[in-house]
Amino acid sequence: MVRKPVVSTISNGGYLQGNANRRLPAKGGKEPPGQEKVMLKKKITLLRGISIIIGTIIGAGIFISPKGVLQNTGSVGMSLIIWTVCGVLSLFGALSYAELGTTIKKSGGHYTYILEVFGPLPAFIRVWVELLIIRPASTAVISLAFGRYILEPFFINCEIPEHAIKLITAVGITVVMVLNSTTVSWSARIQIFLTFCKLTAILIIIVPGVMQLIKGQTQHFKDAFSGRDASIMGLPLAFYYGMYAYAGWFYLNFVTEEVENPEKTIPLAICISMAIVTTGYVLTNVAYFTTISAEELLLSNAVAVTFSERLLGNFSLAVPIFVALSCFGSMNGGVFAVSRLFYVASREGHLPEILSMIHVRKHTPLPAVIVLHPLTMIMLFSADLYSLLNFLSFARWLFIGLAVAGLIYLRYKRPDMHRPFKVPLFIPTLFSFTCFFVVALSFYADPFSTGIGFVITLTGVPAYYLFIIWDRKPRWFRRMSDRITRTLQIILEVVPEEDCHKL
Numbered sequence: 465m466v467r468k469p470v471v472s473t474i475s476n477g478g479y480l481q482g483n484a485n486r487r488l489p490a491k492g493g494k495e496p497p498g499q500e501k502v503m504l505k506k507k508i509t510l511l512r513g514i515s516i517i518i519g520t521i522i523g524a525g526i527f528i529s530p531k532g533v534l535q536n537t538g539s540v541g542m543s544l545i546i547w548t549v550c551g552v553l554s555l556f557g558a559l560s561y562a563e564l565g566t567t568i569k570k571s572g573g574h575y576t577y578i579l580e581v582f583g584p585l586p587a588f589i590r591v592w593v594e595l596l597i598i599r600p601a602s603t604a605v606i607s608l609a610f611g612r613y614i615l616e617p618f619f620i621n622c623e624i625p626e627h628a629i630k631l632i633t634a635v636g637i638t639v640v641m642v643l644n645s646t647t648v649s650w651s652a653r654i655q656i657f658l659t660f661c662k663l664t665a666i667l668i669i670i671v672p673g674v675m676q677l678i679k680g681q682t683q684h685f686k687d688a689f690s691g692r693d694a695s696i697m698g699l700p701l702a703f704y705y706g707m708y709a710y711a712g713w714f715y716l717n718f719v720t721e722e723v724e725n726p727e728k729t730i731p732l733a734i735c736i737s738m739a740i741v742t743t744g745y746v747l748t749n750v751a752y753f754t755t756i757s758a759e760e761l762l763l764s765n766a767v768a769v770t771f772s773e774r775l776l777g778n779f780s781l782a783v784p785i786f787v788a789l790s791c792f793g794s795m796n797g798g799v800f801a802v803s804r805l806f807y808v809a810s811r812e813g814h815l816p817e818i819l820s821m822i823h824v825r826k827h828t829p830l831p832a833v834i835v836l837h838p839l840t841m842i843m844l845f846s847a848d849l850y851s852l853l854n855f856l857s858f859a860r861w862l863f864i865g866l867a868v869a870g871l872i873y874l875r876y877k878r879p880d881m882h883r884p885f886k887v888p889l890f891i892p893t894l895f896s897f898t899c900f901f902v903v904a905l906s907f908y909a910d911p912f913s914t915g916i917g918f919v920i921t922l923t924g925v926p927a928y929y930l931f932i933i934w935d936r937k938p939r940w941f942r943r944m945s946d947r948i949t950r951t952l953q954i955i956l957e958v959v960p961e962e963d964c965h966k967l
Contacts, residue, residue, distance in 0.1 A: 507648050512652040517713055526744075527669075527769075531762050531767070544746060549703070550703060551742030552742070555739075556894060558714070558734040559735075560871055563871060571720045571721040571804045572805050573717040574590055574867045575591050575594075575809055582866065584932070586866065587809075589921060591814055592927055595839070599798070600842070603637065611632040614785070636792060641833055641837045644796070644803060646826055654796060658793030659793060665783070669771060670748055670751050685753060703902065707902070708857070718801035768787065803833040804829065806829075818831045818948075818949050819831050821961075822961055823956070825957070830956055858902075862903045872892050
C-alpha cells in the first residue's frame, strides 16, 4: 500500500503528488459543476499558531513532577538555572526551525527538512518510528494523565480504578480524533481556549507564590546552591528532563502550508510562545519553592496538587481539572500537527497513498488523523508503555538535531537561498551540538534501553527497501493495494489534493 516515492528537492521547489487526477466519483459518474477545490486551507493565524505551540508544550509535566531536574542538580538554585537555560536552548531550537520553516515553506517539520537536505532514507526512518511507536505512545501517555486528573475530584479519598482511567482516556482520545477529523477551525478554536486554561492554571500557582514572596516566605531560597552536589552525569540528565518539558516548540512547522503569511507568522508565534512558556516555567518553579522545600518536592508525585492543597484550600480541587484540560490541549495540538507529518510523508510516497487524501467537504486530512486512533489504543492498553517511550526518546533528539544541522549545511551549500528569517549561525550550532550530546549521553547512561531503541529505529532501513525501493512487487499485491485504497476513498469520502504545491 506504499507507492514509489517521488523525490522532492529544494531546487525544484515543490511536491509532486502523482495520481492527482484520481477523484472520488460523483453520483452518476459526473463531477458536480463548480465544485470547490479540495485542499487544506490557510487557517492558522498568529493567535492560533501561538496556541498550537503553547498548547502542546505545556502538558502535565510542569504541574505533576518537575522533580527530575531537582534530583539531578542537587539544589534549588541550580534547578532554577537549568529551567532557564533549557528555555533558552529550546528558544534556539525554535528560532532555527523558524528559519527552516520560512526557507522551506512546506509542512512536515523534521521529516520535510531531513528529506530536503539528507534524502529519503533518513526521512523515512524518522516517519517510520514516529508513526509506529513515538506518536501513539506519547499520545497514550499524555492521555492517561488526562484520564487520571479528570477523575481526581470524584475519587478524593480513594484510589482511582485503573479501568476507569483507561475508559475515560479512550473516550478523550476518540474525542480528539473526531474533532481533528471534522474541522480545522473548531480544532484551532478549542486549542486557543485550552491554551488560556493552561495559562490560567500556571497563574493560579504563580500568583499565590508571588504573594508568599511578598510575605517574606523565602526560607527555601536561603543557601539556594547548597545541598547535594550535582554529579557530572546529573547535570546533563537534568538538561534532558528540562528539554523534554519544553518539547513541542516545533509543532507549528508541521502545518506550515496552513499558516497565513508564514514568513512573519512563524517567527513571531515562536518568539512570543517561547517567551511566555519560559517565563511561566521558571516562575512556577519559584512559586513551588515558596511553599514546598526541596526535600518535600522530591517526595511529591503531583507537585501542583501538593502546592494547591497547602495554599488554596477547597479551591485546590480545581487544579486537577486544569491539569486535565492542559493534557487535553497537548493531545489536541499533537494530533493536529503530527497528522500533517503523515499527510506530507504519504504525499512523498513514504506512507500509504490514502494518508495523503483530504475529505471532500470538511477539507481535513481525515485518513492521516484516524490512522493514529487504533495505534494509540493499542499503546494505551500496553503493559510497558513508558518503557517504549524510554527506548525511543533518543530518536526524537537525534532527528531534531539532524534537522537543525541541515540548516547549517544549507548555509554553506545554498548560500543564495531566499531566507526571510535568518538566525546567527552560533544558534543552530549550539542547539544541534546539545541534541547530539544528549543522544550520546543516553547511550552512556542507559545503554540497554537506548540500544533497544536504536535497534527499533534501524528496522526502518529494511522497511524502506521493502516498501519503498522494491518496485517489483507481485501483481496481486498491487491490485489488492489499489482495491483497498479505492474502497477506503469511497468509505471515508476523501480524494487527493487537487493542485500540486508550488511553493
